[in-house]
Amino acid sequence: MVLKENSAKPEHEDRFNDRRMEVIMGRLLQFGVLLASFVMLAGGLLYTRAHSAETPNYRVFSSEPQNLRHLGGVIAGIKAAEPAAFIQLAVLLLIATPVARVVFALIAFAIERDKLYIAVSAAVLAVLLFGFFRSQ
Amino acid sequence: MTLFTFTGLLFLGSLFAGLLGALTGLGGGVLLVPFLTLGLHVDIRYAVGVSLISVIATSSGSAAAYVREGYSSVRIGMFLEVATTMGAILGAFLATVIHTQMLAIIFGVVLIYSAFLTWQQARKPVPELKIGSPWSDKLKLSGDYPGPDGTRIQYQVDNVSGGFSLMFVAGTLSGLLGIGSGAVKVLAMDRIMKVPFKVSTTTSNFMIGVTAAASAGIYLHRGLIAPGLAYPVMLGVLSGSLIGARYLARAHVSVLRVVFTVVILALGLEMIVSGVAKWF
Numbered sequence: 001m002v003l004k005e006n007s008a009k010p011e012h013e014d015r016f017n018d019r020r021m022e023v024i025m026g027r028l029l030q031f032g033v034l035l036a037s038f039v040m041l042a043g044g045l046l047y048t049r050a051h052s053a054e055t056p057n058y059r060v061f062s063s064e065p066q067n068l069r070h071l072g073g074v075i076a077g078i079k080a081a082e083p084a085a086f087i088q089l090a091v092l093l094l095i096a097t098p099v100a101r102v103v104f105a106l107i108a109f110a111i112e113r114d115k116l117y118i119a120v121s122a123a124v125l126a127v128l129l130f131g132f133f134r135s136q
Numbered sequence: 137m138t139l140f141t142f143t144g145l146l147f148l149g150s151l152f153a154g155l156l157g158a159l160t161g162l163g164g165g166v167l168l169v170p171f172l173t174l175g176l177h178v179d180i181r182y183a184v185g186v187s188l189i190s191v192i193a194t195s196s197g198s199a200a201a202y203v204r205e206g207y208s209s210v211r212i213g214m215f216l217e218v219a220t221t222m223g224a225i226l227g228a229f230l231a232t233v234i235h236t237q238m239l240a241i242i243f244g245v246v247l248i249y250s251a252f253l254t255w256q257q258a259r260k261p262v263p264e265l266k267i268g269s270p271w272s273d274k275l276k277l278s279g280d281y282p283g284p285d286g287t288r289i290q291y292q293v294d295n296v297s298g299g300f301s302l303m304f305v306a307g308t309l310s311g312l313l314g315i316g317s318g319a320v321k322v323l324a325m326d327r328i329m330k331v332p333f334k335v336s337t338t339t340s341n342f343m344i345g346v347t348a349a350a351s352a353g354i355y356l357h358r359g360l361i362a363p364g365l366a367y368p369v370m371l372g373v374l375s376g377s378l379i380g381a382r383y384l385a386r387a388h389v390s391v392l393r394v395v396f397t398v399v400i401l402a403l404g405l406e407m408i409v410s411g412v413a414k415w416f
């Protein structure tokens with residue numbers, strides 16, 4: 001049995017690498033969510049304090065302020081200590097988390113020299129980046 | 137209602153949606169959107185935007201736990217993500233041209249169908265596939281998973297193009313309705329591609345986050361992710377789903393599952409009725 005295990009095909013080595021890749025990916029995702037949650041919590045507490053006198057109304061769609069819809073505006077808002085900007089930063093961190101996973105997969109497949117899956121990960125990354133930047 | 141009560145209500149409701157989502161295996165999004173629109177009268181476009189954010193959080197937050205089980209396949213996931221992310225972008229664009237009442241109706245129908253799928257998937261296991269499609273090895277989608285006695289069980293997949301197409305639909309629904317559409321993803325892998333059930337469900341979890349990220353950016357740029365809604369909802373759904381996954385043993389939930397399925401059917405009908413009623 002043990003001998004059989006040792007004489008496994010090279011494909012099994014790939015699978016072992018895949019497993020390691022997934023473990024690192026899982027940690028990466030967890031870290032991203034944890035970081036985003038902390039920023040979200042801090043921003044949320046500041047937001048509730050700053051807007052406590054207002055009555056919330058989300059019945060009718062009125063789009064969010066222009067400056068909080070893109071990265072530059074969010075950074076400017078954070079410099080001005082605007083609570084909503086911290087929440088939007090957390091949102092950006094959350095969106096970036098799965099994207100980082102795809103970037104990591106691309107690197108890992110490059111190390112494995114798996115051309116097919118380098119192309120597949122690059123395609124997924126391209127669609128993600130298209131969605132994010134094309135819509136601005 | 138003051139902001140403080142509103143935020144508190146949002147947090148508790150989202151916590152409950154996350155908890156139920158984890159219990160039923162449907163995910164937080166499908167319960168969150170009806171809660172926000174029917175319960176708190178939030179515009180469905182805001183509800184979808186904020187739901188996408190919590191879907192990313194839930195999927196990524198539970199990823200490490202799923203990896204530890206050793207079933208998920210990074211290759212099947214990545215390959216099918218090409219379809220789901222493209223679908224998600226189409227869904228996000230469709231959301232701008234479809235009327236909000238129509239969105240509510242589509243949501244209701246998808247909710248009921250998802251509940252049916254999840255119930256059916258848990259009940260009838262797919263017979264094991266003997267030989268897969270030749271594309272299974274060519275695209276390196278064949279893999280193995282840990283069996284009960286510790287040995288690795290090899291598997292191949294079938295009907296790659298069928299699964300890929302249905303994944304595109306799953307992505308479109310995700311981008312349009314702000315849900316993870318895990319039920320449709322499992323349908324594509326488990327039923328159509330004949331991927332083993334545990335591999336399908338764990339791989340689907342990985343894909344949900346990437347799919348939601350593809351359309352969440354578009355919602356953000358359109359101003360559809362409201363900060364005041366985002367923080368109580370995201371933190372609520374995330375905590376609810378983590379509590380649900382960790383503390384509620386699968387064996388005890390079979391009775392609860394039936395009760396929740398009824399709740400979900402009622403919510404789905406309510407969404408359809410609310411959409412239709414506004415026309416009169």
